[in-house]
Amino acid sequence: MDKFGWCILGTGSITFKVAPELLKNENSYIVSCWNRTHEKAVLFSNKFGGTAYENIDECLKRDDIDCVYVAVTNDVHYKFALKAIEYGKNVLLEKPFTINKKETIDLINKAKENNVYLSEAMWTWYNDTAIKTKENISKIGNIKSAKLTFGFPIKSLSKKGRLWDIERGGGALLDLGVYPIRYAYELFGMPKSIEATASLYKGIDKYDEIIFKYDNFVCIIKTCIDRIVSEYVYVKGEKGEIKVPFFHQAHKTILKTEKKQIFKYKGLLYQKQFKVVEDEIKSGLSESNYLTHKSTIDVMELLDKIRNIIGVKYPQD
Ligand SMILES: NC(=O)c1ccc[n+]([C@@H]2O[C@H](COP(=O)([O-])OP(=O)(O)OC[C@H]3O[C@@H](n4cnc5c(N)ncnc54)[C@H](OP(=O)(O)O)[C@@H]3O)[C@@H](O)[C@H]2O)c1
Known part of the structure:
Protein backbone atom coordinates (compact mmCIF):
# COMPACT_ATOMS: atom_id res chain seq x y z
CA MET A 1 0.00 0.00 0.00
CA TRP A 123 -13.20 14.04 15.20
CA THR A 124 -16.39 13.16 17.14
CA TRP A 125 -18.22 13.04 13.79
CA TYR A 126 -15.79 10.65 12.11
CA ASN A 127 -16.44 8.14 14.90
CA ASP A 128 -19.12 5.47 15.03
CA THR A 129 -20.86 6.57 18.26
CA ALA A 130 -22.02 9.90 16.85
CA ILE A 131 -22.95 8.31 13.53
CA LYS A 132 -24.97 5.56 15.31
CA THR A 133 -26.76 8.19 17.38
CA LYS A 134 -27.76 10.05 14.24
CA GLU A 135 -28.87 6.85 12.49
CA ASN A 136 -31.09 5.88 15.43
CA ILE A 137 -32.64 9.20 16.39
CA SER A 138 -35.77 8.57 14.28
CA LYS A 139 -36.56 5.49 16.42
CA ILE A 140 -37.63 7.68 19.36
CA GLY A 141 -40.37 9.30 17.27
CA ASN A 142 -41.17 13.01 17.20
CA ILE A 143 -38.71 14.89 19.38
CA LYS A 144 -40.15 16.47 22.53
CA SER A 145 -37.01 17.97 24.06
CA ALA A 146 -33.22 17.91 23.85
CA LYS A 147 -30.40 18.91 26.17
CA LEU A 148 -26.69 19.01 25.42
CA THR A 149 -24.00 20.19 27.81
CA PHE A 150 -20.22 20.32 27.62
CA GLY A 151 -17.84 22.37 29.71
CA PHE A 152 -15.11 22.26 32.28
CA PRO A 153 -12.82 24.80 33.94
CA ILE A 154 -9.83 25.62 31.74
CA LYS A 155 -7.08 27.46 33.64
CA SER A 156 -7.86 29.91 36.40
CA LEU A 157 -8.49 33.55 35.63
CA SER A 158 -5.11 34.46 37.07
CA LYS A 159 -3.21 32.06 34.75
CA LYS A 160 -4.74 33.11 31.48
CA GLY A 161 -4.38 30.70 28.58
CA ARG A 162 -5.43 31.06 24.94
CA LEU A 163 -9.10 30.40 25.81
CA TRP A 164 -9.24 33.53 27.95
CA ASP A 165 -7.88 35.81 25.26
CA ILE A 166 -10.14 37.41 22.64
CA GLU A 167 -7.10 38.14 20.44
CA ARG A 168 -6.34 34.40 20.23
CA GLY A 169 -9.92 33.36 19.41
CA GLY A 170 -10.74 32.43 23.00
CA GLY A 171 -14.12 31.77 24.62
CA ALA A 172 -16.25 28.77 25.49
CA LEU A 173 -18.46 28.80 22.44
CA LEU A 174 -15.80 28.43 19.76
CA ASP A 175 -13.65 25.98 21.66
CA LEU A 176 -16.02 23.66 23.55
CA GLY A 177 -19.45 24.91 22.44
CA VAL A 178 -18.68 23.91 18.87
CA TYR A 179 -19.07 20.24 19.94
CA PRO A 180 -22.70 20.43 21.22
CA ILE A 181 -23.59 22.93 18.48
CA ARG A 182 -22.31 20.50 15.81
CA TYR A 183 -24.11 17.62 17.56
CA ALA A 184 -27.45 19.47 17.65
CA TYR A 185 -26.96 20.48 14.01
CA GLU A 186 -26.25 16.88 12.95
CA LEU A 187 -29.29 15.52 14.82
CA PHE A 188 -31.85 18.25 14.15
CA GLY A 189 -30.52 20.54 11.40
CA MET A 190 -30.63 24.34 11.43
CA PRO A 191 -32.94 25.77 14.14
CA LYS A 192 -35.80 28.11 13.22
CA SER A 193 -34.57 30.65 15.76
CA ILE A 194 -31.96 31.03 18.49
CA GLU A 195 -31.92 32.55 21.96
CA ALA A 196 -28.72 32.85 23.99
CA THR A 197 -27.29 34.38 27.13
CA ALA A 198 -23.68 34.38 28.33
CA SER A 199 -21.35 35.52 31.09
CA LEU A 200 -18.50 37.45 29.54
CA TYR A 201 -14.97 38.12 30.75
CA LYS A 202 -12.83 40.71 28.94
CA GLY A 203 -14.76 40.18 25.73
CA ILE A 204 -14.83 36.36 25.71
CA ASP A 205 -17.76 34.17 26.76
CA LYS A 206 -17.00 31.96 29.74
CA TYR A 207 -20.49 30.47 30.19
CA ASP A 208 -23.25 30.18 27.58
CA GLU A 209 -26.84 29.00 27.63
CA ILE A 210 -28.28 28.61 24.16
CA ILE A 211 -31.75 27.64 23.02
CA PHE A 212 -32.27 26.30 19.51
CA LYS A 213 -35.97 26.52 18.64
CA TYR A 214 -37.35 23.96 16.21
CA ASP A 215 -40.97 23.55 15.04
CA ASN A 216 -42.17 21.39 17.95
CA PHE A 217 -39.39 21.37 20.51
CA VAL A 218 -36.49 23.30 21.91
CA CYS A 219 -32.91 22.13 22.32
CA ILE A 220 -31.05 23.56 25.32
CA ILE A 221 -27.26 23.77 25.04
CA LYS A 222 -24.86 24.75 27.81
CA THR A 223 -21.15 25.26 27.46
CA CYS A 224 -18.46 26.91 29.57
CA ILE A 225 -14.78 27.17 30.43
CA ASP A 226 -15.18 28.38 34.02
CA ARG A 227 -16.91 25.51 35.84
CA ILE A 228 -17.73 21.84 35.64
CA VAL A 229 -20.97 20.92 33.92
CA SER A 230 -21.83 17.30 33.25
CA GLU A 231 -21.28 16.21 29.67
CA TYR A 232 -24.11 14.50 27.84
CA VAL A 233 -26.58 14.49 24.97
CA TYR A 234 -30.13 13.65 26.05
CA VAL A 235 -33.01 13.60 23.59
CA LYS A 236 -36.57 12.71 24.54
CA GLY A 237 -39.04 11.62 21.91
CA GLU A 238 -42.65 10.43 21.80
CA LYS A 239 -41.53 6.79 21.59
CA GLY A 240 -38.38 6.78 23.72
CA GLU A 241 -35.14 8.53 24.48
CA ILE A 242 -31.52 8.55 23.45
CA LYS A 243 -28.58 9.31 25.74
CA VAL A 244 -24.91 9.79 24.95
CA PRO A 245 -22.81 10.26 28.09
CA PHE A 246 -19.51 12.15 27.53
CA PHE A 247 -20.72 12.61 23.98
CA HIS A 248 -17.73 14.32 22.41
CA GLN A 249 -15.52 11.30 23.06
CA ALA A 250 -18.31 8.78 23.52
CA HIS A 251 -17.88 5.05 23.34
CA LYS A 252 -21.57 4.29 23.70
CA THR A 253 -25.06 5.46 22.80
CA ILE A 254 -28.03 4.31 24.89
CA LEU A 255 -31.31 4.00 23.06
CA LYS A 256 -34.47 3.32 25.07
CA THR A 257 -37.68 2.51 23.23
CA GLU A 258 -39.77 -0.55 24.24
CA LYS A 259 -36.39 -2.14 24.90
CA LYS A 260 -32.99 -0.78 25.84
CA GLN A 261 -30.16 -1.03 23.31
CA ILE A 262 -26.56 0.03 23.84
CA PHE A 263 -24.34 0.70 20.84
CA LYS A 264 -20.67 0.40 21.74
CA TYR A 265 -17.66 1.74 19.89
CA LYS A 266 -14.28 0.24 20.70
CA GLY A 267 -11.99 2.41 18.60
CA LEU A 268 -9.49 5.04 19.72
CA LEU A 269 -10.51 8.71 19.70
CA TYR A 270 -8.65 10.30 16.78
CA SER A 288 -15.26 14.79 3.39
CA ASN A 289 -18.39 12.69 3.21
CA TYR A 290 -18.36 12.78 7.02
CA LEU A 291 -18.09 16.55 7.46
CA THR A 292 -19.21 18.26 4.30
CA HIS A 293 -18.24 21.82 3.44
CA LYS A 294 -21.90 22.80 3.77
CA SER A 295 -22.08 21.42 7.30
CA THR A 296 -18.96 23.33 8.32
CA ILE A 297 -20.37 26.55 6.86
CA ASP A 298 -23.73 25.97 8.61
CA VAL A 299 -22.05 25.38 11.98
CA MET A 300 -19.96 28.54 11.55
CA GLU A 301 -23.18 30.44 10.75
CA LEU A 302 -24.73 29.18 13.99
CA LEU A 303 -21.64 30.23 15.96
CA ASP A 304 -21.73 33.69 14.31
CA LYS A 305 -25.42 34.09 15.14
CA ILE A 306 -24.94 33.09 18.78
CA ARG A 307 -21.97 35.42 19.12
CA ASN A 308 -24.03 38.22 17.65
CA ILE A 309 -26.71 37.67 20.33
CA ILE A 310 -24.30 37.42 23.28
CA GLY A 311 -22.04 40.23 22.04
CA VAL A 312 -18.72 38.46 21.40
CA LYS A 313 -16.70 40.08 18.62
CA TYR A 314 -13.27 39.01 17.37
CA PRO A 315 -10.76 41.27 15.61
CA GLN A 316 -11.35 39.18 12.42
CA ASP A 317 -15.13 39.98 12.33
N1 LIG B 1 -9.59 18.04 18.39
C1 LIG B 1 -9.45 18.20 19.69
O1 LIG B 1 -9.79 17.36 20.51
C2 LIG B 1 -8.81 19.44 20.18
C3 LIG B 1 -8.42 19.51 21.50
C4 LIG B 1 -7.74 20.62 21.90
C5 LIG B 1 -7.53 21.65 21.00
N2 LIG B 1 -7.97 21.57 19.73
C6 LIG B 1 -7.73 22.66 18.76
O2 LIG B 1 -6.37 22.57 18.36
C7 LIG B 1 -5.80 23.88 18.25
C8 LIG B 1 -4.58 23.96 19.13
O3 LIG B 1 -4.97 23.73 20.46
P1 LIG B 1 -3.92 23.26 21.59
O4 LIG B 1 -4.73 22.88 22.76
O5 LIG B 1 -2.96 22.31 21.03
O6 LIG B 1 -3.24 24.66 21.88
P2 LIG B 1 -1.76 24.96 22.47
O7 LIG B 1 -1.25 23.81 23.23
O8 LIG B 1 -1.89 26.28 23.15
O9 LIG B 1 -0.88 25.13 21.15
C9 LIG B 1 -1.14 26.19 20.28
C10 LIG B 1 -0.22 26.08 19.09
O10 LIG B 1 -0.49 27.18 18.22
C11 LIG B 1 0.73 27.88 17.99
N3 LIG B 1 0.45 29.31 17.79
C12 LIG B 1 -0.22 30.13 18.60
N4 LIG B 1 -0.29 31.36 18.07
C13 LIG B 1 0.38 31.32 16.90
C14 LIG B 1 0.65 32.27 15.90
N5 LIG B 1 0.22 33.54 16.00
N6 LIG B 1 1.34 31.88 14.83
C15 LIG B 1 1.78 30.60 14.71
N7 LIG B 1 1.55 29.65 15.63
C16 LIG B 1 0.85 30.00 16.71
C17 LIG B 1 1.56 27.63 19.22
O11 LIG B 1 2.91 27.89 18.96
P3 LIG B 1 3.96 28.20 20.15
O12 LIG B 1 4.40 26.85 20.65
O13 LIG B 1 5.04 28.97 19.51
O14 LIG B 1 3.22 28.98 21.20
C18 LIG B 1 1.26 26.16 19.45
O15 LIG B 1 1.94 25.32 18.57
C19 LIG B 1 -6.92 24.85 18.62
O16 LIG B 1 -7.52 25.32 17.46
C20 LIG B 1 -7.91 24.01 19.40
O17 LIG B 1 -9.25 24.46 19.26
C21 LIG B 1 -8.57 20.47 19.31
Whole structure:
Protein backbone atom coordinates (compact mmCIF):
# COMPACT_ATOMS: atom_id res chain seq x y z
CA MET A 1 0.00 0.00 0.00
CA ASP A 2 1.08 3.58 -0.70
CA LYS A 3 2.48 5.46 2.22
CA PHE A 4 0.61 8.57 3.39
CA GLY A 5 2.73 11.51 4.56
CA TRP A 6 1.49 14.11 7.06
CA CYS A 7 2.85 17.58 7.68
CA ILE A 8 1.98 19.17 11.03
CA LEU A 9 1.65 22.95 11.40
CA GLY A 10 1.68 23.96 15.06
CA THR A 11 2.93 21.29 17.46
CA GLY A 12 0.90 22.33 20.52
CA SER A 13 -0.68 20.03 23.09
CA ILE A 14 -3.34 18.48 20.83
CA THR A 15 -0.76 17.22 18.34
CA PHE A 16 1.00 15.24 21.08
CA LYS A 17 -2.34 13.50 21.77
CA VAL A 18 -3.34 12.78 18.18
CA ALA A 19 0.05 11.79 16.73
CA PRO A 20 0.29 8.37 18.48
CA GLU A 21 -3.16 7.51 17.10
CA LEU A 22 -2.42 8.85 13.61
CA LEU A 23 0.70 6.66 13.52
CA LYS A 24 -1.38 3.56 14.27
CA ASN A 25 -2.75 3.79 10.72
CA GLU A 26 -0.38 1.45 8.90
CA ASN A 27 0.36 3.71 5.91
CA SER A 28 0.69 6.95 7.83
CA TYR A 29 3.90 8.68 8.79
CA ILE A 30 5.04 12.20 9.64
CA VAL A 31 6.98 13.91 6.86
CA SER A 32 7.57 17.32 8.40
CA CYS A 33 6.47 19.69 11.12
CA TRP A 34 6.76 23.36 11.92
CA ASN A 35 6.03 25.34 15.06
CA ARG A 36 6.39 29.06 15.85
CA THR A 37 8.64 28.10 18.75
CA HIS A 38 11.06 25.80 16.96
CA GLU A 39 12.12 23.77 20.04
CA LYS A 40 8.61 22.35 20.29
CA ALA A 41 8.72 21.16 16.68
CA VAL A 42 12.05 19.45 17.45
CA LEU A 43 10.49 17.75 20.48
CA PHE A 44 7.59 16.60 18.32
CA SER A 45 9.75 15.21 15.53
CA ASN A 46 12.05 13.44 18.01
CA LYS A 47 9.02 11.69 19.40
CA PHE A 48 6.95 11.02 16.29
CA GLY A 49 9.32 11.26 13.34
CA GLY A 50 9.66 13.61 10.37
CA THR A 51 11.84 16.69 9.95
CA ALA A 52 11.31 19.75 12.15
CA TYR A 53 11.70 22.89 10.03
CA GLU A 54 12.42 26.40 11.24
CA ASN A 55 11.20 27.76 7.93
CA ILE A 56 7.53 27.09 7.25
CA ASP A 57 7.93 27.41 3.47
CA GLU A 58 10.62 24.73 3.41
CA CYS A 59 8.36 22.59 5.57
CA LEU A 60 5.39 22.91 3.22
CA LYS A 61 7.35 22.61 -0.03
CA ARG A 62 8.07 18.90 0.45
CA ASP A 63 6.46 16.95 -2.34
CA ASP A 64 5.98 13.85 -0.19
CA ILE A 65 3.26 15.57 1.88
CA ASP A 66 -0.18 14.06 1.28
CA CYS A 67 -2.02 16.17 3.86
CA VAL A 68 -1.28 19.04 6.22
CA TYR A 69 -2.84 18.92 9.68
CA VAL A 70 -3.21 22.50 10.95
CA ALA A 71 -3.36 22.74 14.75
CA VAL A 72 -2.36 26.29 15.62
CA THR A 73 -4.63 28.45 17.81
CA ASN A 74 -8.09 29.44 16.58
CA ASP A 75 -7.16 33.00 15.58
CA VAL A 76 -4.65 31.78 12.98
CA HIS A 77 -6.46 28.72 11.56
CA TYR A 78 -7.38 30.70 8.46
CA LYS A 79 -3.86 32.07 7.91
CA PHE A 80 -2.04 28.73 8.17
CA ALA A 81 -4.66 26.64 6.36
CA LEU A 82 -4.57 29.17 3.53
CA LYS A 83 -0.78 28.96 3.35
CA ALA A 84 -0.93 25.18 3.02
CA ILE A 85 -3.68 25.40 0.39
CA GLU A 86 -1.63 27.90 -1.61
CA TYR A 87 1.19 25.33 -1.65
CA GLY A 88 -1.34 22.98 -3.27
CA LYS A 89 -1.65 20.78 -0.18
CA ASN A 90 -4.69 18.94 1.16
CA VAL A 91 -5.65 20.21 4.61
CA LEU A 92 -7.25 18.85 7.77
CA LEU A 93 -7.96 21.92 9.92
CA GLU A 94 -8.66 21.83 13.65
CA LYS A 95 -11.95 22.99 15.14
CA PRO A 96 -13.39 25.62 15.34
CA PHE A 97 -12.78 25.68 11.60
CA THR A 98 -12.18 29.42 11.52
CA ILE A 99 -13.19 32.44 13.61
CA ASN A 100 -16.28 33.20 11.53
CA LYS A 101 -18.33 32.07 8.53
CA LYS A 102 -16.73 34.64 6.22
CA GLU A 103 -13.27 33.08 6.74
CA THR A 104 -14.70 29.56 6.30
CA ILE A 105 -16.32 30.35 2.96
CA ASP A 106 -13.17 32.05 1.75
CA LEU A 107 -11.00 29.06 2.74
CA ILE A 108 -13.35 26.58 1.05
CA ASN A 109 -13.30 28.68 -2.12
CA LYS A 110 -9.50 28.80 -2.02
CA ALA A 111 -9.37 25.01 -1.62
CA LYS A 112 -11.64 24.61 -4.67
CA GLU A 113 -9.52 27.03 -6.74
CA ASN A 114 -6.37 25.08 -5.80
CA ASN A 115 -8.06 21.72 -6.34
CA VAL A 116 -7.23 20.38 -2.89
CA TYR A 117 -9.11 18.48 -0.19
CA LEU A 118 -10.14 20.48 2.89
CA SER A 119 -11.87 19.12 5.98
CA GLU A 120 -12.52 19.89 9.63
CA ALA A 121 -10.92 17.93 12.49
CA MET A 122 -14.25 17.60 14.34
CA TRP A 123 -13.20 14.04 15.20
CA THR A 124 -16.39 13.16 17.14
CA TRP A 125 -18.22 13.04 13.79
CA TYR A 126 -15.79 10.65 12.11
CA ASN A 127 -16.44 8.14 14.90
CA ASP A 128 -19.12 5.47 15.03
CA THR A 129 -20.86 6.57 18.26
CA ALA A 130 -22.02 9.90 16.85
CA ILE A 131 -22.95 8.31 13.53
CA LYS A 132 -24.97 5.56 15.31
CA THR A 133 -26.76 8.19 17.38
CA LYS A 134 -27.76 10.05 14.24
CA GLU A 135 -28.87 6.85 12.49
CA ASN A 136 -31.09 5.88 15.43
CA ILE A 137 -32.64 9.20 16.39
CA SER A 138 -35.77 8.57 14.28
CA LYS A 139 -36.56 5.49 16.42
CA ILE A 140 -37.63 7.68 19.36
CA GLY A 141 -40.37 9.30 17.27
CA ASN A 142 -41.17 13.01 17.20
CA ILE A 143 -38.71 14.89 19.38
CA LYS A 144 -40.15 16.47 22.53
CA SER A 145 -37.01 17.97 24.06
CA ALA A 146 -33.22 17.91 23.85
CA LYS A 147 -30.40 18.91 26.17
CA LEU A 148 -26.69 19.01 25.42
CA THR A 149 -24.00 20.19 27.81
CA PHE A 150 -20.22 20.32 27.62
CA GLY A 151 -17.84 22.37 29.71
CA PHE A 152 -15.11 22.26 32.28
CA PRO A 153 -12.82 24.80 33.94
CA ILE A 154 -9.83 25.62 31.74
CA LYS A 155 -7.08 27.46 33.64
CA SER A 156 -7.86 29.91 36.40
CA LEU A 157 -8.49 33.55 35.63
CA SER A 158 -5.11 34.46 37.07
CA LYS A 159 -3.21 32.06 34.75
CA LYS A 160 -4.74 33.11 31.48
CA GLY A 161 -4.38 30.70 28.58
CA ARG A 162 -5.43 31.06 24.94
CA LEU A 163 -9.10 30.40 25.81
CA TRP A 164 -9.24 33.53 27.95
CA ASP A 165 -7.88 35.81 25.26
CA ILE A 166 -10.14 37.41 22.64
CA GLU A 167 -7.10 38.14 20.44
CA ARG A 168 -6.34 34.40 20.23
CA GLY A 169 -9.92 33.36 19.41
CA GLY A 170 -10.74 32.43 23.00
CA GLY A 171 -14.12 31.77 24.62
CA ALA A 172 -16.25 28.77 25.49
CA LEU A 173 -18.46 28.80 22.44
CA LEU A 174 -15.80 28.43 19.76
CA ASP A 175 -13.65 25.98 21.66
CA LEU A 176 -16.02 23.66 23.55
CA GLY A 177 -19.45 24.91 22.44
CA VAL A 178 -18.68 23.91 18.87
CA TYR A 179 -19.07 20.24 19.94
CA PRO A 180 -22.70 20.43 21.22
CA ILE A 181 -23.59 22.93 18.48
CA ARG A 182 -22.31 20.50 15.81
CA TYR A 183 -24.11 17.62 17.56
CA ALA A 184 -27.45 19.47 17.65
CA TYR A 185 -26.96 20.48 14.01
CA GLU A 186 -26.25 16.88 12.95
CA LEU A 187 -29.29 15.52 14.82
CA PHE A 188 -31.85 18.25 14.15
CA GLY A 189 -30.52 20.54 11.40
CA MET A 190 -30.63 24.34 11.43
CA PRO A 191 -32.94 25.77 14.14
CA LYS A 192 -35.80 28.11 13.22
CA SER A 193 -34.57 30.65 15.76
CA ILE A 194 -31.96 31.03 18.49
CA GLU A 195 -31.92 32.55 21.96
CA ALA A 196 -28.72 32.85 23.99
CA THR A 197 -27.29 34.38 27.13
CA ALA A 198 -23.68 34.38 28.33
CA SER A 199 -21.35 35.52 31.09
CA LEU A 200 -18.50 37.45 29.54
CA TYR A 201 -14.97 38.12 30.75
CA LYS A 202 -12.83 40.71 28.94
CA GLY A 203 -14.76 40.18 25.73
CA ILE A 204 -14.83 36.36 25.71
CA ASP A 205 -17.76 34.17 26.76
CA LYS A 206 -17.00 31.96 29.74
CA TYR A 207 -20.49 30.47 30.19
CA ASP A 208 -23.25 30.18 27.58
CA GLU A 209 -26.84 29.00 27.63
CA ILE A 210 -28.28 28.61 24.16
CA ILE A 211 -31.75 27.64 23.02
CA PHE A 212 -32.27 26.30 19.51
CA LYS A 213 -35.97 26.52 18.64
CA TYR A 214 -37.35 23.96 16.21
CA ASP A 215 -40.97 23.55 15.04
CA ASN A 216 -42.17 21.39 17.95
CA PHE A 217 -39.39 21.37 20.51
CA VAL A 218 -36.49 23.30 21.91
CA CYS A 219 -32.91 22.13 22.32
CA ILE A 220 -31.05 23.56 25.32
CA ILE A 221 -27.26 23.77 25.04
CA LYS A 222 -24.86 24.75 27.81
CA THR A 223 -21.15 25.26 27.46
CA CYS A 224 -18.46 26.91 29.57
CA ILE A 225 -14.78 27.17 30.43
CA ASP A 226 -15.18 28.38 34.02
CA ARG A 227 -16.91 25.51 35.84
CA ILE A 228 -17.73 21.84 35.64
CA VAL A 229 -20.97 20.92 33.92
CA SER A 230 -21.83 17.30 33.25
CA GLU A 231 -21.28 16.21 29.67
CA TYR A 232 -24.11 14.50 27.84
CA VAL A 233 -26.58 14.49 24.97
CA TYR A 234 -30.13 13.65 26.05
CA VAL A 235 -33.01 13.60 23.59
CA LYS A 236 -36.57 12.71 24.54
CA GLY A 237 -39.04 11.62 21.91
CA GLU A 238 -42.65 10.43 21.80
CA LYS A 239 -41.53 6.79 21.59
CA GLY A 240 -38.38 6.78 23.72
CA GLU A 241 -35.14 8.53 24.48
CA ILE A 242 -31.52 8.55 23.45
CA LYS A 243 -28.58 9.31 25.74
CA VAL A 244 -24.91 9.79 24.95
CA PRO A 245 -22.81 10.26 28.09
CA PHE A 246 -19.51 12.15 27.53
CA PHE A 247 -20.72 12.61 23.98
CA HIS A 248 -17.73 14.32 22.41
CA GLN A 249 -15.52 11.30 23.06
CA ALA A 250 -18.31 8.78 23.52
CA HIS A 251 -17.88 5.05 23.34
CA LYS A 252 -21.57 4.29 23.70
CA THR A 253 -25.06 5.46 22.80
CA ILE A 254 -28.03 4.31 24.89
CA LEU A 255 -31.31 4.00 23.06
CA LYS A 256 -34.47 3.32 25.07
CA THR A 257 -37.68 2.51 23.23
CA GLU A 258 -39.77 -0.55 24.24
CA LYS A 259 -36.39 -2.14 24.90
CA LYS A 260 -32.99 -0.78 25.84
CA GLN A 261 -30.16 -1.03 23.31
CA ILE A 262 -26.56 0.03 23.84
CA PHE A 263 -24.34 0.70 20.84
CA LYS A 264 -20.67 0.40 21.74
CA TYR A 265 -17.66 1.74 19.89
CA LYS A 266 -14.28 0.24 20.70
CA GLY A 267 -11.99 2.41 18.60
CA LEU A 268 -9.49 5.04 19.72
CA LEU A 269 -10.51 8.71 19.70
CA TYR A 270 -8.65 10.30 16.78
CA GLN A 271 -7.37 7.39 14.70
CA LYS A 272 -10.45 6.99 12.53
CA GLN A 273 -10.52 10.68 11.61
CA PHE A 274 -7.02 10.43 10.14
CA LYS A 275 -7.82 7.15 8.39
CA VAL A 276 -10.98 8.57 6.82
CA VAL A 277 -9.11 11.66 5.62
CA GLU A 278 -6.33 9.47 4.17
CA ASP A 279 -8.86 7.25 2.35
CA GLU A 280 -10.90 10.18 1.06
CA ILE A 281 -7.81 11.93 -0.30
CA LYS A 282 -6.60 8.73 -1.93
CA SER A 283 -9.98 8.30 -3.59
CA GLY A 284 -9.78 11.82 -5.03
CA LEU A 285 -12.45 13.59 -2.95
CA SER A 286 -12.19 17.33 -2.37
CA GLU A 287 -14.34 17.35 0.76
CA SER A 288 -15.26 14.79 3.39
CA ASN A 289 -18.39 12.69 3.21
CA TYR A 290 -18.36 12.78 7.02
CA LEU A 291 -18.09 16.55 7.46
CA THR A 292 -19.21 18.26 4.30
CA HIS A 293 -18.24 21.82 3.44
CA LYS A 294 -21.90 22.80 3.77
CA SER A 295 -22.08 21.42 7.30
CA THR A 296 -18.96 23.33 8.32
CA ILE A 297 -20.37 26.55 6.86
CA ASP A 298 -23.73 25.97 8.61
CA VAL A 299 -22.05 25.38 11.98
CA MET A 300 -19.96 28.54 11.55
CA GLU A 301 -23.18 30.44 10.75
CA LEU A 302 -24.73 29.18 13.99
CA LEU A 303 -21.64 30.23 15.96
CA ASP A 304 -21.73 33.69 14.31
CA LYS A 305 -25.42 34.09 15.14
CA ILE A 306 -24.94 33.09 18.78
CA ARG A 307 -21.97 35.42 19.12
CA ASN A 308 -24.03 38.22 17.65
CA ILE A 309 -26.71 37.67 20.33
CA ILE A 310 -24.30 37.42 23.28
CA GLY A 311 -22.04 40.23 22.04
CA VAL A 312 -18.72 38.46 21.40
CA LYS A 313 -16.70 40.08 18.62
CA TYR A 314 -13.27 39.01 17.37
CA PRO A 315 -10.76 41.27 15.61
CA GLN A 316 -11.35 39.18 12.42
CA ASP A 317 -15.13 39.98 12.33
N1 LIG B 1 -9.59 18.04 18.39
C1 LIG B 1 -9.45 18.20 19.69
O1 LIG B 1 -9.79 17.36 20.51
C2 LIG B 1 -8.81 19.44 20.18
C3 LIG B 1 -8.42 19.51 21.50
C4 LIG B 1 -7.74 20.62 21.90
C5 LIG B 1 -7.53 21.65 21.00
N2 LIG B 1 -7.97 21.57 19.73
C6 LIG B 1 -7.73 22.66 18.76
O2 LIG B 1 -6.37 22.57 18.36
C7 LIG B 1 -5.80 23.88 18.25
C8 LIG B 1 -4.58 23.96 19.13
O3 LIG B 1 -4.97 23.73 20.46
P1 LIG B 1 -3.92 23.26 21.59
O4 LIG B 1 -4.73 22.88 22.76
O5 LIG B 1 -2.96 22.31 21.03
O6 LIG B 1 -3.24 24.66 21.88
P2 LIG B 1 -1.76 24.96 22.47
O7 LIG B 1 -1.25 23.81 23.23
O8 LIG B 1 -1.89 26.28 23.15
O9 LIG B 1 -0.88 25.13 21.15
C9 LIG B 1 -1.14 26.19 20.28
C10 LIG B 1 -0.22 26.08 19.09
O10 LIG B 1 -0.49 27.18 18.22
C11 LIG B 1 0.73 27.88 17.99
N3 LIG B 1 0.45 29.31 17.79
C12 LIG B 1 -0.22 30.13 18.60
N4 LIG B 1 -0.29 31.36 18.07
C13 LIG B 1 0.38 31.32 16.90
C14 LIG B 1 0.65 32.27 15.90
N5 LIG B 1 0.22 33.54 16.00
N6 LIG B 1 1.34 31.88 14.83
C15 LIG B 1 1.78 30.60 14.71
N7 LIG B 1 1.55 29.65 15.63
C16 LIG B 1 0.85 30.00 16.71
C17 LIG B 1 1.56 27.63 19.22
O11 LIG B 1 2.91 27.89 18.96
P3 LIG B 1 3.96 28.20 20.15
O12 LIG B 1 4.40 26.85 20.65
O13 LIG B 1 5.04 28.97 19.51
O14 LIG B 1 3.22 28.98 21.20
C18 LIG B 1 1.26 26.16 19.45
O15 LIG B 1 1.94 25.32 18.57
C19 LIG B 1 -6.92 24.85 18.62
O16 LIG B 1 -7.52 25.32 17.46
C20 LIG B 1 -7.91 24.01 19.40
O17 LIG B 1 -9.25 24.46 19.26
C21 LIG B 1 -8.57 20.47 19.31
